Structure formats: C-alpha cells, structure tokens
Amino acid sequence: MSTLPDFSLLQSFVTVAQELNFRRSAERLALDQSALSRRIQRLEAQLGYPLLERTTREVLLTQAGQNFYNSALHLLDDYVQSINDSRRIAEGRSGHVRVGYMAFAATELMPHAVARFEQRHPDISLALRYMRTQGQKIAIANDEIDVGFMIGPYDNSDCHSVLLSSELLYVVTPRSHPLLRKSHIEPDDLQNVPLILGDMAEWGEFRYRLADLFSRSGIDLTPTLEASNTLALIGLVSAGLGVTIYPESLIGFLGRTVETRPIIHPDYRSRTVLAWKRNNRSRAVLHFVETAKKQGTRR
Structure with missing residues (x-):
C-alpha cells in the first residue's frame, strides 16, 4: 500500500x-x-x-x-x-505555562497572579520554577520558561516586559540600632554603616541595582559580610553585625528580631517586571500575562 x-x-x-x-x-x-x-x-x-x-x-x-x-x-x-x-x-482554554520567579515576587506578585489565573483558567496547567533574574533571562531565550517575574528594568529586543511593581527600599537593622532614631532613612545615612548583603552568586542582579543607585549618591556599597540566603542575612543583622537592604514586599516576612526603616529618595526603588518572548504567541501565555498585569501594583 x-x-x-x-x-x-x-x-x-x-x-x-x-x-x-x-x-x-x-x-x-x-x-x-x-x-x-x-x-x-x-x-x-x-x-x-x-x-x-x-x-x-x-x-x-x-x-x-x-x-x-x-x-x-x-x-x-x-x-x-x-x-x-x-x-x-x-482558543486559550487549555495549555501549559512555565513560570519563572525570583524571591521578591515570591511573596505577593507571583502567588496572587497564580491564584487568580487558576480561578479563571482552571484547564491551563502551570509549572512554577524559582530562578534568579539572570537565570530567567537565559531560560526565556532558550524557551525553557514562558514568562518570568524578574528584577527590572529589562530591555531586550527579543522580549516584551511590563512593570508590575515599583516599591520602596528598606534598611533592615538590629533592634536598638542608632538608625532607628530616624523615622526614615536617606542614602547618606548609610555612609560608614556596616552592610550585610546577599552574595553575588545568588543576589547578583539586586546587588548591581543597589550599587548603581548608591554610586549616584557617592556611596560605596561594599559589604562587610555576605550571605547567600534570607535566613542567614537576617540572622547576621539580628546579631548586631550590620544592616541590610530589602524591598518592601519582603518586610512583612522578616520576623521580630529586626527592625526596618524606609529609604526616602525618589530613585531608590526596587522594580519587578514580567518578561516573555515576543514570538511566544501562545494564548495561554498571553492570558497569564494579562492576569499578572492586573495583579501587579505600582506602589
């Protein structure tokens, strides 16, 4: 035949x-x-x-x-x-969306978007993957994830990106730290204060953003100590070894062993964007993008 x-x-x-x-x-x-x-x-x-x-x-x-x-x-x-x-x-009524997210989106932006999306599109499956921002950029380029919640801004001719949040930065201090006498912190207040920051391997993108912001104010952001995860950072701060800097979205999850004060400056913000490939026209992916955009808040 x-x-x-x-x-x-x-x-x-x-x-x-x-x-x-x-x-x-x-x-x-x-x-x-x-x-x-x-x-x-x-x-x-x-x-x-x-x-x-x-x-x-x-x-x-x-x-x-x-x-x-x-x-x-x-x-x-x-x-x-x-x-x-x-x-x-x-028609976008079923399918699969692979979502990357970093720590700053893990507490509010990503979970709220996922909850709303699953309510509206129960037949579209989601796969969630924790990844650092740089890893998400590579994964999107290699078609390993469809969308990524990452530290912004992100300018890439092959990708779309949309701002989901622009939030205050906070100084996280031990209890009874001298900075707590102030209701808010200005960048110059951090001159000569011991800093504890996430290491470059895990926190590289955030470190780059912070270094750029503080260098404009003439402040050297060289840390006295580094740690790879949040628990270690907060443990070192609560032990009185220095202060660290976090975005507002994480402040409510730090526990009671530390105190916080906002950094008041118009440029000192942490921005989270959602990025996806321009040629990814999957209806399921576009539905997720629209849901995430609606969940995003520009604080």
Missing part, C-alpha cells in the same frame, strides 16, 4: 461497519448508496484485502474487517479528540 486511506474513506467504512446496512449508512453520511459503495471498494483496493462480505440480504465484516474497524474507530476518536484539544489550546 503506497498511500494511506484518507479520512472520508475511514469514516465511511466505520459507519457501514456500525450499521451493516448501506442504505442507513448512506443516510447518516448524506451520500447516495452508489457513492458509498465506491468509497468502500476504493478503500479495499488501497488496503489489498476485503473488509466486508456482501449478499443480497446482509452485510458482514470479514475477520480482517473487524480488526480494521476496531483500529479505525480508535484512530477516528483520537483524531476528533486531537482536533478538539488543539482548538482549546488555540
């Missing part, structure tokens, strides 16, 4: 196999009996073996015809299911 039978031949045979009557089968298919008979003959000719035994009184399936019917029925069911599944994906 050089070519596979087309869909109309399979559909015609399955109908005849179910009815075992050419007249009723022709009515179901909106064909005349002679056209239906020619279809079955063409199918048998392509296959090279008979599917039906015809007499003047009845139509029966051959043994090969019964086996072919069982397989063809599953094939047609799968074909129809694939059409319906693909239609749901094309």
